[in-house]
Structures are given as C-alpha cells and as structure tokens.
Amino acid sequence: MGRALFRFHGELEDFLPKDQRGTWLQYHYRGAPSLKHAIETFGVPHPEVGVPADLGRPLEDGEALDVYRREFRTQPGEEWRFVLDCHLGRLAKHLRILGFDTVYRPQAEDGWLAAVSHDEGRVLLTMDRGLLMRGLVDRGSLVRSAAPRDQLREILGRFHLAGQVRPLRRCLRCNGLLVDVAKDEVLDQIPPKTRLWCQEYRRCSACSQLYWAGSHYERMMAWVENLGIRANQNPC
Template structure:
C-alpha cells in the first residue's frame, strides 16, 4: 500500500467476526477507506490491514466474487467475509503443528486424540516447512506469520486461554476424536499395560490406589486416572460436544 496521492482508494467492509483482527484505529467505521496504489492485489491489501487470508471467506467487489489476486479499480467497495465454519479438513490432512506459544493447546489436542506436532524451539520457517511436508494444519496466534508465510493450510487460533483455544479449533475443523489414545507429552500412541510391568516406575501410593494403566509407546510415560481425572473428563466431554455441534 502507498500514501495518499499515489493512486486511488478502496472502501472495505469487514465481517463482524474479522474486525477484532484489524488494528484498533481501523475498527471504528463500518466501512474502512484506505489508500490504494492500483497495482497491489486485493489479498495484499486485506493482509496489510492485519487480517490473514486464512480467516477470510469470500471477497466481493461490486457484488461479484473475486480471488485474492484481483486488482480492483479506484473507489471500489470490497466486502470481506469470514471463512465459514465448520471448515472440513481435506482428506490429505494428517494432523496439526503448533507454534511455540501454544504448548498448553498442544497437550489438550493430544488428550482428545489428535495428531499434534509441537516443539518449543521451532522457528517460523521450520513450522511452515513441517506443515507443508507432513500435510499438517499450522495453528498460530501470530498474524504476521500467517501473512508472511504460505503454509498449505493454516488458521489463527482465537482465545487466550487453552480451553477456549481448544474449542475454537474443534468447532472450526470438527476433526474426528479419539480421546485417551495419545501421549499429551510427546504425541506418541498409548497402549494398555499391565500393572506388574510398570510397578517399578510408580510411587508407593499410586501402586496401592490404582490398577489400570496405559503407557506411551514412544517416550515410555505411564498414565492412570488420577486426581485430575474429573477435570480431564470434562475437557473431553466439552470437546465431543464441540465437534458434534451440540456444545
């Protein structure tokens, strides 16, 4: 985008669901007027205002739907719709990959059985490379990452608390769930294990109190229904309601 005098202007109407992504100075008017150089793509204009195209549905100019590559004329009125929900995952999608700030969300996604890659030291190029190579959906709250990079499929995660973020992801994509099948720590698969086989790894109180265990095939961590069981069950129940649309 350029300054006044370098070209014409555009008027943009953003769907209410998208307005929180705009800079605060742009959230006041229902229709936002911005300078336009007549050469930038419409997608570039939208993203320069802080709204990643991953969150955008239809772009409409003068009642006609146009692609993000479209270059509108001077004075055009542009309607920017939100991406409809649910957004079904393509059959080729293998799971998710999360940025470094979403570790708590990663554990919750694994709790409900979703293949979730996460590393607390992965930088932006690594995240995009892994998303593209493994056909994972990139999840982030970094709008700049989504506007700068081109992952094959990505989403801005809404909400500041992990439980809010989990429900946002599940209501958007409605993936099939398989609770209690993945290790929250490493994403490996869980399998039932005999108490005798893991007794040496347990604290005395745990050995006396519990009899049913699972163990991660990858990292070897042992799990049982402990003091936090009710809270985890509530998370799983809310997740199932979210993907069935009954929450």
C-alpha cells in the same frame, strides 16, 4: 492511482481498530497489488479469509469487496492436524489430551513453524499475526484468547472439534499415537495398586510412555465434560 473498497465481516473484525469495523474502508494503490496484499494491509491475515476465495488475483480498479472469514470444516474422513507456536504449550497439551494430532516444540522458530504447516498440511495456531501472513502458510488461525482454557474453547468452536474428541489416543509428551499393550508386557512399569484394578493399558508408539485410565484420567474426563464435550471413547 487505483482505488478499491473493502468491508470485513464476523471474526475478521477482530483484526481491525474499533472505528474501522462494520464500514467500508478505502484502499489506494499503485501498480497491480494482489487481493492478498491489499487485505493484509488492513492487518487481516490471509489464512483467516474464506471469501473472496482467490486471493492471488490482482485487484481491479473501483471494485468493492465484502470479505468473510474462512469456515474451518473438514471433509468426511479428514481430521484437523495442528502445529502450535512456542507460546501455546498449555493449549498443545490440552489438544493432545483430547486426542488431536498436535506438533509443538518450545523452541520452534517462525520459519520452521510455517514450513511444517505448509509441508504437512497442518493448521498453524499462533498469537503472532505476522507469522500467519507469511506466504508459505495456507492453513492457520490467530488464537485470540489469553487463558489456556479459553483458548481451548475458542479452537474447539472454530474448528468444530467437539465431535472428534478421543482421549487416550495421543501421547501428551511427544504427540505419538498410543497403542494397546498387554498387561503382562508392562507389569514391571505399573504401580502395584494399579495392577489390582486396571486391565487395559496403552503405550506411546514413539517414546514408550505408558498410559492407563487412572485417577488422572477421571479428572481429565470431568474436565472435558465441564467444557460441554462428550468423548468418543472410554478405554477401561
């Protein structure tokens, strides 16, 4: 029988019972389990692990490993794209409000979520640890908080999103990209009072929903400011 030692650090300790935090944990095994398998035996999903990097390699008898969480940072010019499980509808809407590419379907099943994450390179955000442990999922993170506002703070922090906020960029209904549209083209869809003061409009390129920087936009910006975020864009 083989034996290895693991010690988990930082946010990875969230996955451990209190009495297993900050200490070396023993792992006994037969055969040749991979590092991924051994780490997930402790309840830590592999997409959250940054160090050691090669989780596919077999465990070596007698080794002692410090395990650290993945640092979620993008390369220059790259943006995070997300897919969210069916329990995170409010968080999905909040992320779209802030302009982030966010796939969300209320009836989505686990297999579909894992496949979309894998095929489209999207970060899977979920409250289901088992879903994150699926082999198909490369990028993903467990949402720890229960309240939607706390969830948003958590994800903005973990993925360093504060500098990438761009309101009025994504459709809140379908995630489509918003494009500028001439006022004349959509005059019949604008409430008469709004026509008087607003000159700039955007329309969803996928579902044609119309957007402008009305009173709801001001409320949204106040809400964004309350989170301590500066938006990159002021469309009107």
